C-alpha cells in the first residue's frame with residue numbers, strides 16, 4: 001500500500017466528517033433552476049465517468065451540484081471550524097476557495113479538490129523534515145504534555161534513524177514516571193539503541209549530562225532526550241527543562257540542536273495552547289503531531305501551520321514503528337478532506 005493510501009485510510013475519521021458535512025451542504029441546495037450546462041470556471045475537472053457509469057447515470061455527471069453563494073460559504077466555514085481548523089484559518093480557506101467562484105455550481109468532489117489545494121498551500125511552508133546536522137552527537141530534546149506520544153515518537157524516531165544507519169542514544173529523562181522509562185526501554189531493545197535511565201525521582205539534568213557523555217564516547221550521531229510533561233506545575237517544568245539545557249550546554253554550547261514538541265491531535269484546539277505554553281518554556285524548533293488516526297480533529301494541524309509557522313517534521317498515524325511519517329502537505333491535505341488521487 002502506498003503511504004498516501006495508508007494515510008487516507010488512517011485519516012478517515014477526519015475525512016468522513018468533512019465528507020458527510022460536504023454532502024449535506026451540497027444536498028441542502030436551495031431549489032435551483034435547471035442545471036446550467038457550462039462547467040464551473042477554474043474548478044478542477046472531475047474524472048470522466050466510464051461508459052457504464054454514463055449509461056446508468058452514475059459518476060460525476062450525476063453528482064449533485066450547488067451554486068456557491070454566501071449561505072453555502074457560511075456552511076463551509078462552520079464545517080471547517082467543526083473539524084478543529086480554527087475560525088481564522090477556516091475563514092481564510094473558504095475566502096480563497098470562493099475567490100472567482102461565486103455563483104458557480106460546484107460538486108462535492110470539486111469542493112474537496114479545492115479545499116485540499118488551499119490547505120496544502122497553507123501547509124507547504126511549514127513542511128520541513130527534522131534537520132540533520134553534521135554535529136555529533138546531535139542533541140534532540142523532546143517535549144510535550146504527558147500522554148502526547150513523546151515516548152512512542154522517540155522510539156519510532158530511534159528505530160527509523162537506526163534503519164538509516166545512524167547511531168542513536170536515548171535518555172529516559174522523565175525520571176518521575178517509571179512507566180515512561182520502561183516503555184522507552186522496550187523501544188530501545190526493539191531498535192537496538194541504548195536507553196540511559198536514572199533512579200526514579202532523580203535529577204533529569206544529571207541523566208542528560210551522563211547521556212551526553214555516553215553519546216560522545218560512543219560517537220553517536222543522535223541523542224534523543226525524553227522529558228517530563230507535567231504542565232500542572234509549569235514553573236517546575238520550566239526550571240527542569242532549563243536545567244537540562246544548561247547542563248548539556250556545558251558539553252556543547254549549541255545543544256540542544258532540535259527541540260521537538262509532540263502534540264496529540266485528539267486534543268484538538270487545545271494543541272494550540274500547548275504550542276503557546278511550550279514555546280514560552282522551551283525553544284521549540286519543530287512539531288510532531290501524533291494520533292491523527294484516532295480523531296476527527298485532524299484539521300487542527302492546519303490551524304497550527306497557519307497560526308505559528310513552526311516546522312512540522314512528522315505525523316503519527318498509529319502505534320507501529322512505520323506509523324511515523326515525514327509530513328507531506330499535499331498528501332495530508334488530500335487525505336484530510338478525502339479527495340481522490
Ligand SMILES: Nc1nc2c(ncn2[C@@H]2O[C@H](COP(=O)(O)OP(=O)(O)OP(=O)(O)O)[C@@H](O)[C@H]2O)c(=O)[nH]1
Nearest residue numbers: 146147148149150151152180290291316317318319
Ligand atoms: N493511535 C495512535 N496512538 C499513538 C500514536 N502515538 C502514540 N500513541 C499512543 O498514545 C499513548 C501515549 O503515548 P506515549 O508515547 O506513552 O506518550 P508520552 O507523551 O510519552 O506520555 P507519558 O509517557 O505519559 O509522558 C500510547 O498508548 C501510544 O501507543 C499515534 O500516532 N497513533
